[in-house]
Amino acid sequence: QSVLTQPPSVSGAPGQRVTISCTGSSSNIGAGYDVHWYQQVPGTPPKLVIYAKNNRPSGVPDRFSGSKSGTSASLAITGLQAEDEADYYCQSYDSGLSGLWVFGGGTKLTVL
Amino acid sequence: EVQLVQSGGGLVKPGESLRLSCAASGFTFTSYTMNWVRQAPGKGLQWVSSISINSVYIDYTASVKGRFTISRDNAKNSLYLQMNSLRVDDTAVYYCVRASSERGWFDPWGQGTRVTVSS
Numbered sequence: 014q015s016v017l018t019q020p021p022s023v024s025g026a027p028g029q030r031v032t033i034s035c036t037g038s039s040s041n042i043g044a045g046y047d048v049h050w051y052q053q054v055p056g057t058p059p060k061l062v063i064y065a066k067n068n069r070p071s072g073v074p075d076r077f078s079g080s081k082s083g084t085s086a087s088l089a090i091t092g093l094q095a096e097d098e099a100d101y102y103c104q105s106y107d108s109g110l111s112g113l114w115v116f117g118g119g120t121k122l123t124v125l
Numbered sequence: 126e127v128q129l130v131q132s133g134g135g136l137v138k139p140g141e142s143l144r145l146s147c148a149a150s151g152f153t154f155t156s157y158t159m160n161w162v163r164q165a166p167g168k169g170l171q172w173v174s175s176i177s178i179n180s181v182y183i184d185y186t187a188s189v190k191g192r193f194t195i196s197r198d199n200a201k202n203s204l205y206l207q208m209n210s211l212r213v214d215d216t217a218v219y220y221c222v223r224a225s226s227e228r229g230w231f232d233p234w235g236q237g238t239r240v241t242v243s244s
Contacts (some may be wrong), residue, residue, distance in 0.1 A: 015169060049229075059234055064225070105168075
């Protein structure tokens with residue numbers, strides 16, 4: 014069981030907007046630690062897509078955005094494209110007993 | 126180009142040992158905390174271990190404490206993970222990752238190395 018909770022799957026048609034939620038607790042997201050998001054295509058390493066609130070690494074399209082409120086965070090993807098189909102993981106720092114860094118269980122995004 | 130190239134891994138029996146290596150290039154290795162993250166087959170990501178710039182601060186996830194040892198050689202720009210008393214549930218792809226800061230994001234990631242523990 015992951016410390017951060019994500020929905021197992023989401024889906025959307027090309028061009029639509031989807032959001033992926035990430036729920037934590039007072040020892041991680043609620044403690045004010047940043048939430049980061051990774052995209053993983055099966056068989057490849059995860060790739061950072063959003064870091065520290067709502068920043069995109071070079072090369073990540075502005076269709077990707079992040080937000081945070083209280084003990085939760087969200088990743089939004091607008092103008093959905095077939096290439097966005099992948100697993101997405103949220104990550105934060107934890108000051109409790111769970112370990113230094115914690116991840117969500119991952120969300121499979123399917124582009125219909 | 127910032128790069129992490131991993132080596133090691135393979136198939137071992139329960140109770141055996143394995144050492145993973147990670148060679149860093151394209152950035153100042155001595156300026157970053159380094160980590161290992163693993164992913165069991167069909168499962169999500171799990172942080173395994175962290176080592177600070179000068180190896181003073183080291184931490185592990187509970188399930189590997191006392192069995193795994195993280196280390197780094199700053200002169201060789203290399204990170205290591207010595208894994209002893211391996212268990213079936215240690216089977217995973219292991220990634221070497223750079224942390225942006227003490228509590229920051231992970232980027233880049235190594236290509237991953239597969240560790241299979243099976244009798």
